Amino acid sequence: MLSALACLALIAVEPTASAAPPKPASSAAVPPADVETAEQLYAKLDYEQANAVADRVIKKAGLTHDQLVRAYRILAVTDAILDKEEQARDAFLQLLTFDPEYRVDTNLGPKVNTPFMEARGSFRSLASKPGVDVSATVATSGGTLKITTHNPTRIAKKLVVGYRWTSSGDYTVSQLAVGDAAVVEVGPAPKGRSRLDFYAQALDEHDNAVFEAGNPLVPKSAFAEAGTEASAGSHGETKKSEQGGSFLSSPLFWGITGAAVLVGGGTALFLALRPQDPPTSASLSPVLMCGGARCN
Numbered sequence: 001m002l003s004a005l006a007c008l009a010l011i012a013v014e015p016t017a018s019a020a021p022p023k024p025a026s027s028a029a030v031p032p033a034d035v036e037t038a039e040q041l042y043a044k045l046d047y048e049q050a051n052a053v054a055d056r057v058i059k060k061a062g063l064t065h066d067q068l069v070r071a072y073r074i075l076a077v078t079d080a081i082l083d084k085e086e087q088a089r090d091a092f093l094q095l096l097t098f099d100p101e102y103r104v105d106t107n108l109g110p111k112v113n114t115p116f117m118e119a120r121g122s123f124r125s126l127a128s129k130p131g132v133d134v135s136a137t138v139a140t141s142g143g144t145l146k147i148t149t150h151n152p153t154r155i156a157k158k159l160v161v162g163y164r165w166t167s168s169g170d171y172t173v174s175q176l177a178v179g180d181a182a183v184v185e186v187g188p189a190p191k192g193r194s195r196l197d198f199y200a201q202a203l204d205e206h207d208n209a210v211f212e213a214g215n216p217l218v219p220k221s222a223f224a225e226a227g228t229e230a231s232a233g234s235h236g237e238t239k240k241s242e243q244g245g246s247f248l249s250s251p252l253f254w255g256i257t258g259a260a261v262l263v264g265g266g267t268a269l270f271l272a273l274r275p276q277d278p279p280t281s282a283s284l285s286p287v288l289m290c291g292g293a294r295c296n
Contacts, residue, residue: 031052031053032053033053033056034057035054035057035070035071037053038053038057038070038074039070042077042078047078047081047082048078048082050078051074051075051078051079051082053074054071054072054074054075054078055075057071058071058072061206061207062206062207062208063206064209064215065098065201065209065210065211065212065215068208068209068210069095069098069102072094073095073102075091076088076091076094076095076115076116077104077108077112079091080108080112080114080116081108081111081112083111085114085115088112088115088116089115089118090119092104092115092116092118092120093119093122093123095119096119096120097123097130097153097210098211100123100129104116126152126153127152128150128152129150130150130151130152130153130210130211131149131150131211132147132148132150132156132159132200132201132211132213133147133213134146134147134148134161134198134199134200134213134214134220136196136198136220138186138224138225139224140193140194140225142185142186142187142188142189143185143186143196143224144183144184144185145161145183145184145186145198145200146181147159147161147176147181147182147183147200147213148180148181149178149179149182149202149211151178151202151211155204155210156178156202156204156211157178157203157205158176158177158202158203159177159178159182159201159203160173160174160176160200160201160203161173161174161176161182161184161198161199161200161201162174162199162216163184163186163196163197163199164197164198165189165193165196165197166190167197171216172187189224193224194223194224195221195222195223196221196222196223196224197219197220197221198214198219198220198221198222199213199214199215199216199219199220200213201215
């Protein structure tokens, strides 16, 4: 009886053991899809892996402008090195759209320079230079930010504009449609504040910052012109001078003093310029009086 039960137990356990799948062979870890990893692989001359990582990075959403530019630099150059000429040309054109001042290292040779020059030719034929410009007109009572977007390739889909009157803390953020001239109204400055930090970013359909003028970490700044507070301060100082001044500040005092100076100055001028009698013996002799009259 016991042997029969033991056989049944073995039969029940054996299929379970045989059904267990074999452990898979260990495979190399996939590098993370971030810009730093792509740059490290490129520095190690691992162009294929650097290219693959950069390609994954640009497909992500919410990239900063800096991340986008750095990823496309790796992607464009490694595409060219790996003989992906058409992809390299397209990547260089995108890179120039995000960073119009980019120049390829001429030491990389014609393999890289050729697709770059072709992309630059296409870039120069665009109707306008891609980017976003912001002009600020502010006073302590408020002001405006005027944003102009140059979007010849239609890659930008919306604008995000932020400002704050402090050097740290949260921004007041507005989201606008891309246009030739968008305007954001700036609220009045808190008491004692005159510096306005601001930024404007144009985002693509994946919320990547394709163009920017400043950003939340490194904003642009403008200093407010004198507003109502400055005028009120000047008025207060004038009132204090009128009420608390001494007799020396009285207009009557300075009027009398001015008249005295003019009279004294005129007398001195007359005495200085009047004709002088020649020093003759007659003018120097004493005068004799006879009964209250001059003696002859």
